[in-house]
Amino acid sequence: MTTPVDDIVRCGDCGNATTTPVHISRWQTVCDDCADLYHCTSCGLLSYTTSLTDEEARICEHSERTGQYSTCDRCDILLRDGHLCRAHTLGQAFTCNGCSDSVPLRRHDPLPATCDRQLCPACAEDFDLCDHCDLYDDELRGTETGRELCPECATELGYYDCEDCTTLIDSGTYCDDHRDDDDDVDGLHGYSYKPAPVFHGIGPRYLGLELEVNVPYGHLSDRISDTNDTLNGLGYLKEDSSIDYGFELVTHPMAYRWALASFPWHLLDQLDLAGCSGDGNGLHVHISRAAFAGPCHVFRWMKFVYRNSPAVQTLARRSSGYAAFRDSERHNIKRSCKGTYWAPRDSAINTQPGHTFELRVFASSLNVRHVQAALAFADASVAYTRDLTVTDITARGGWTWPAFARWLRTRPQYAPLTAELEDLACAC
Incomplete structure (x- = not known):
């Protein structure tokens, strides 16, 4: 059976004829081979380039520009609101350095929006509270007493690495796990x-x-x-x-x-x-x-x-x-x-x-x-x-x-x- 000429459309991308056109917009139609596209979750149109948001949605460049999205500092996922601010401390209200909003924060509150550092929820899960300064950080280090310290506090309190592992100690050469007390000399x-x-x-x-x-x-x-x-x-x-x-x-x-x-x-x-x-x-x-x-x-x-x-x-x-x-x-x-x-x-x-x-x-x-x-x-x-x-x-x-x-x-x-x-x- 011969396909009617009226049903054959030229791909707006590669120029080949296609009988199953994909309409990207009112002005552009492409063939199946070139239709590796996504529907923009925001505007509903098809787009060659989309970006993933923290809500697992995909948006086109136009929606990204007009939707006030920002990029997670760690994984490049787009998000509307950041989730972490190193300037917020537990139990008190602090002003975000970027937006000047005063945000009270308690231990079990969700991480606040911030202009200092933008993080998607998945990346924010890697952050926890330092046991000394009560600030969020993603580089906490364990001490031999079981405390978790951020790098700044570890330095301030005089901690350093055990010579055999990455455990932080505040005196001696080795942590408890690598110190051999059987080697004590002369009492x-x-x-x-x-x-x-x-x-x-x-x-x-x-x-x-x-x-x-x-x-x-x-x-x-x-x-x-x-x-x-x-x-x-x-x-x-x-x-x-x-x-x-x-x-x-x-x-x-x-x-x-x-x-x-x-x-x-x-x-x-x-x-x-x-x-x-x-x-x-x-x-x-x-x-x-x-x-x-x-x-x-x-x-x-x-x-x-x-x-x-x-x-x-x-x-x-x-x-x-x-x-x-x-x-x-x-x-x-x-x-x-x-x-x-x-x-x-x-x-x-x-x-x-x-x-x-x-x-x-x-x-x-x-x-x-x-x-x-x-x-x-x-x-x-x-x-x-x-x-x-x-x-x-x-x-x-x-x-x-x-x-x-x-x-x-x-x-x-x-x-x-x-x-x-x-x-x-x-x-x-």
């Missing part, structure tokens, strides 16, 4: 060594001492041996990157009264006579979380320490970036007590350990009274704030340093702290 354990705790004395208010000690060059092995012999299992020695040549002496948890009576205090004199020192290093006291009556007690204690930072630093004999009193931590004490805020590890009070609070403020020392006063302050400050009432705080200045000093004078068990305060002239 000096690796940084992450943490045996099962042995509790001494009556709790639940237990204290753990960490004392960083410098050792004269060439004498490390002897001092390690002597110190371990004297400790007799009460503590152990660890490496620490902040010590040029020496060790960190770590005790098992001790009740304060037990520590005063039973810790081998003559060990500090022995180390001092052997030329060791605490110069330039820190003394940290871990306080068991079980010592606190609840979140309100933690709040009163942390508030007391931060409100009296000048007196605390005088007592501690140092003001250090390794034990910083920052406004950001002071303003977020309530969130820290609730477990919704991760203060940096180098804060005056490190809240990251799971079972303790680490009071990091003190300068290291081999002076017995200095160390006893540090333990006494840790214990006394927790005991003092335990029963503080609103009336005590508002009407009697309960959060002030003089009120604390008056309370101390009636408790002779804290004599090392009282004597230290009197010598430092910060007891009144």
Whole structure:
């Protein structure tokens, strides 16, 4: 059967005759071979070139120009609204740098529209919240403590790569998975060594001492041996990157009264006579979380320490970036007590350990009274704030340093702290 001439159409693209023309528009018709086209979802016309949108639609160039579409920064898919803005922080309203809109954002809110960075929903799923700054990022890195940090925060907090993997660590050479504590030499354990705790004395208010000690060059092995012999299992020695040549002496948890009576205090004199020192290093006291009556007690204690930072630093004999009193931590004490805020590890009070609070403020020392006063302050400050009432705080200045000093004078068990305060002239 012969096809009528009237049904034969010339392809507007290749010029060949076709009996099954495809009408692209009122002005152009093409053959099947050239009809590798798509219907534009927006205007309904066929088009050679279409672009995929975030809604899996295809639009022509004209619709793309007139529809106010933008392109995902990662995959080139078209989208009407962006989904991510690095300038938006949880719980507060921030202004988008591009459109000047103020957008409040909470943790479970959808990602906001932005003029800073345009992302389609599929790409936005790769972004998550940094555990330090609470901002979205697609390059989060895991730390050996389980936190996820963006590159900026990892750098700011002093993290770096384990030499055997990509896990972020903040001290030492290897992460826990690649550190071989069986290779400990002469009784000096690796940084992450943490045996099962042995509790001494009556709790639940237990204290753990960490004392960083410098050792004269060439004498490390002897001092390690002597110190371990004297400790007799009460503590152990660890490496620490902040010590040029020496060790960190770590005790098992001790009740304060037990520590005063039973810790081998003559060990500090022995180390001092052997030329060791605490110069330039820190003394940290871990306080068991079980010592606190609840979140309100933690709040009163942390508030007391931060409100009296000048007196605390005088007592501690140092003001250090390794034990910083920052406004950001002071303003977020309530969130820290609730477990919704991760203060940096180098804060005056490190809240990251799971079972303790680490009071990091003190300068290291081999002076017995200095160390006893540090333990006494840790214990006394927790005991003092335990029963503080609103009336005590508002009407009697309960959060002030003089009120604390008056309370101390009636408790002779804290004599090392009282004597230290009197010598430092910060007891009144």
